[in-house]
Amino acid sequence: MFQTEFLDLPALASAGGSVTLPGSKSISNRVLLLAALSAGSTRIHDLLDSDDTRVMLQALRQLGCGVHEQGSVLVIDGLGGQLKTDTAQFFMGNAGTAMRPLTAALAVLGGDFSLSGVPRMHERPIGDLVDALRELGCSIDYLGNEGYPPLHIGRAQLRLDQAIPVRGDVSSQFLTALLMALPLAATQDIVIEVVGELISKPYIDITLNLLQRFGIAVRREGWARFTIPAGSRYQSPGDIHVEADASSASYFIALGALATPSEPGAKVRIQGVGLDSIQGDIRFVEAAQAMGAQITGGPNWLEIARGHWPLKAIDLDCNHIPDAAMTLAVMALYADGPCTLRNIASWRVKETDRIAAMVAECAKLGAQVEEGPDWLRVHPLPAGAWRSASIHTYDDHRVAMCFSLAAFNPDQVTVRIEDPKCVAKTFPDYFETLFGLVQAQPGRVPVICIDGPTASGKGTVAAEVAKRLGYHFLDSGAMYRVTALAATRAGLAIEPSQEAAIAALARALPVRFEDGKVLLGADDVTEAIRTEEAGMNASRVSALPSVRLALVDLQHGFQALPGLVADGRDMGTVIFPNAPYKVYMTASAACRAERRYKQLISKGISANISELRADLEARDARDQSRAVAPLKPAADAQWLDNSELSIDQSVQQVLAGWLQRQAIGSHSAT
Numbered sequence: 223m224f225q226t227e228f229l230d231l232p233a234l235a236s237a238g239g240s241v242t243l244p245g246s247k248s249i250s251n252r253v254l255l256l257a258a259l260s261a262g263s264t265r266i267h268d269l270l271d272s273d274d275t276r277v278m279l280q281a282l283r284q285l286g287c288g289v290h291e292q293g294s295v296l297v298i299d300g301l302g303g304q305l306k307t308d309t310a311q312f313f314m315g316n317a318g319t320a321m322r323p324l325t326a327a328l329a330v331l332g333g334d335f336s337l338s339g340v341p342r343m344h345e346r347p348i349g350d351l352v353d354a355l356r357e358l359g360c361s362i363d364y365l366g367n368e369g370y371p372p373l374h375i376g377r378a379q380l381r382l383d384q385a386i387p388v389r390g391d392v393s394s395q396f397l398t399a400l401l402m403a404l405p406l407a408a409t410q411d412i413v414i415e416v417v418g419e420l421i422s423k424p425y426i427d428i429t430l431n432l433l434q435r436f437g438i439a440v441r442r443e444g445w446a447r448f449t450i451p452a453g454s455r456y457q458s459p460g461d462i463h464v465e466a467d468a469s470s471a472s473y474f475i476a477l478g479a480l481a482t483p484s485e486p487g488a489k490v491r492i493q494g495v496g497l498d499s500i501q502g503d504i505r506f507v508e509a510a511q512a513m514g515a516q517i518t519g520g521p522n523w524l525e526i527a528r529g530h531w532p533l534k535a536i537d538l539d540c541n542h543i544p545d546a547a548m549t550l551a552v553m554a555l556y557a558d559g560p561c562t563l564r565n566i567a568s569w570r571v572k573e574t575d576r577i578a579a580m581v582a583e584c585a586k587l588g589a590q591v592e593e594g595p596d597w598l599r600v601h602p603l604p605a606g607a608w609r610s611a612s613i614h615t616y617d618d619h620r621v622a623m624c625f626s627l628a629a630f631n632p633d634q635v636t637v638r639i640e641d642p643k644c645v646a647k648t649f650p651d652y653f654e655t656l657f658g659l660v661q662a663q664p665g666r667v668p669v670i671c672i673d674g675p676t677a678s679g680k681g682t683v684a685a686e687v688a689k690r691l692g693y694h695f696l697d698s699g700a701m702y703r704v705t706a707l708a709a710t711r712a713g714l715a716i717e718p719s720q721e722a723a724i725a726a727l728a729r730a731l732p733v734r735f736e737d738g739k740v741l742l743g744a745d746d747v748t749e750a751i752r753t754e755e756a757g758m759n760a761s762r763v764s765a766l767p768s769v770r771l772a773l774v775d776l777q778h779g780f781q782a783l784p785g786l787v788a789d790g791r792d793m794g795t796v797i798f799p800n801a802p803y804k805v806y807m808t809a810s811a812a813c814r815a816e817r818r819y820k821q822l823i824s825k826g827i828s829a830n831i832s833e834l835r836a837d838l839e840a841r842d843a844r845d846q847s848r849a850v851a852p853l854k855p856a857a858d859a860q861w862l863d864n865s866e867l868s869i870d871q872s873v874q875q876v877l878a879g880w881l882q883r884q885a886i887g888s889h890s891a892t
């Protein structure tokens with residue numbers, strides 16, 4: 223997951239390949255609670271691992287549920303409707319799918335419980351559910367504002383003889399919560415009556431489907447009246463599989479519809495969710511088809527390719543696909559006319575006011591957008607009108623994910639996604655998954671080159687800049703160091719007479735960079751290549767032209783989405799001559815010798831400062847005077863002498879220079 227302050231998406235062009243999506247949030251949290259309330263153990267396969275499911279799991283543990291991992295399977299030892307504790311305080315984060323059903327289940331069972339969440343959770347209404355539960359005889363108090371969490375739950379005195387009314391026109395989660403809680407009290411038939419037009423009906427279908435799997439056969443009369451039969455008891459189904467998330471699939475369906483194929487005939491294939499899905503958001507497929515996407519599918523898969531282009535404008539009632547419909551709003555930027563999304567009032571009370579968020583962020587890209595209380599109209603953005611923008615994400619995973627699709631804009635402007643880690647709510651590896659399927663416009667994966675002499679601090683600074691931007695990091699010096707080590711181990715003298723043999727070795731170098739370690743074959747050589755002797759050998763091996771040539775492809779392979787920071791001697795001059803930003807980092811010889819001295823001493827290696835200075839000057843002289851790719855600043859490099867700067871100041875200067883070139887909004891990367 224990207225933990226950076228923001229993530230810059232360079233202009234994207236094409237897509238193709240297969241992706242297996244994480245489990246559905248709606249199914250995962252329902253299954254977790256049903257398994258906890260059931261008698262017996264439930265083995266849950268393909269459960270979503272995200273912020274919202276972790277919130278639910280933590281609550282279940284607090285209630286005394288056994289939770290065990292068995293490989294990729296999660297086993298829940300159910301409580302059989304009997305809590306092991308009747309006093310607890312629960313933190314629900316911003317997980318509506320945990321807060322609502324747990325409130326109902328705890329209220330029906332009764333006890334001394336409090337439930338709170340993040341500030342936004344305390345702005346999300348729950349009054350209609352509380353009213354219904356009070357009607358039933360549950361004891362619930364508001365601890366803050368009337369109608370909103372946090373809540374306190376006390377002992378219940380249930381009255382089951384009359385139908386329980388619940389409003390269905392604000393959130394279907396209130397009805398879901400009652401349907402899941404009431405089997406715990408079904409000593410007689412219990413009737414729920416929906417007041418108002420029920421929204422998001424497909425989510426109720428998911429609830430009914432899962433209740434059935436856990437032994438509860440709810441009788442339904444239309445969408446207005448639901449009966450839990452007397453004697454209903456939760457029973458574990460044993461094993462249960464969680465489908466991949468259909469709402470998450472919407473980004474990849476849109477991707478297939480927007481991107482040109484990575485090669486002729488290439489498609490975007492989604493595994494784990496298909497046309498027979500029980501999730502309502504699978505009907506996003508129909509909306510994407512209406513916009514022109516070519517989609518085929520089977521029971522557990524979908525394949526998408528670009529069809530009509532530009533996409534066709536739509537005017538759609540989106541009540542049945544409330545979450546996935548946000549993706550349509552960004553697709554609308556690529557349509558042949560204005561797109562109107564209707565019946566989406568529930569967006570106003572989600573993780574953020576999603577209608578307001580879509581209006582504000584589409585407008586930053588240059589689009590004209592109109593809104594009403596429960597509708598949104600997005601006008602297409604023609605080529606020439608797109609603006610590079612910093613997308614605010616409001617701690618809302620779906621805002622972050624759907625705006626990533628703006629990176630396919632025809633003007634090839636960069637799209638900045640603020641706080642990319644907000645995707646952790648449902649899809650922690652969303653951006654990594656996206657980068658696995660897409661290709662940037664040619665030459666658009668940015669490279670920041672930091673070249674300079676030994677011990678100028680370029681490796682330290684480059685690694686930190688890469689971390690702050692979420693970019694890959696190339697320590698090119700390590701490649702020469704590993705080559706020299708491999709040559710020595712192979713009994714080759716590091717001299718021109720052995721050039722061909724060392725180059726052959728370099729071409730097939732089994733080097734890997736993993737989790738901060740450098741591996742040569744199966745050998746961890748991280749420490750072995752860092753000695754002063756290894757540095758000198760690297761300098762000698764790097765003067766051999768065929769060795770340099772042999773390592774070019776390996777270095778180019780590091781240029782991958784979302785970007786690269788490369789440090790070395792010839793990054794800006796030879797390996798990435800078209801890089802958009804180059805720094806030549808240096809410091810006085812005295813300063814560099816002192817830094818290296820401190821570096822060695824801190825590792826417990828004894829050193830002599832004047833010998834170190836002589837060695838590094840000799841190394842610099844060799845690097846600067848060699849015939850091929852000598853150490854020198856690129857003509858377009860920014861010169862940075864950091865003799866008087868701290869590491870952090872050096873990092874800040876490089877970041878500031880890069881952000882100035884990116885020119886997106888007025889963001890800082892501190």
Ligand SMILES: Nc1ncnc2c1ncn2[C@@H]1O[C@H](COP(=O)(O)OP(=O)(O)OP(=O)(O)O)[C@@H](O)[C@H]1O
Pocket residue numbers: 674675676677678679680681682683699757817818821864867868869870872
């Ligand atoms: N202002 C500074 N900027 C960067 N590094 C600094 C600074 N001050 C001290 N250092 C320290 O200098 C030492 C040398 O840094 P580093 O290894 O990154 O240099 P380098 O240029 O990559 O060297 P080499 O080319 O030999 O690998 C490190 O211990 C680093 O912490």
Ligand SMILES: Nc1ccn([C@@H]2O[C@H](COP(=O)(O)O)[C@@H](O)[C@H]2O)c(=O)n1
Pocket residue numbers: 676698699700702703757760761762764765789790791792793841845
């Ligand atoms: N792009 C590069 C990087 C390094 N070298 C040579 O390797 C030696 C070791 O590099 P470090 O950065 O790890 O110290 C260095 O002295 C150079 O001779 C190179 O030629 N080109």
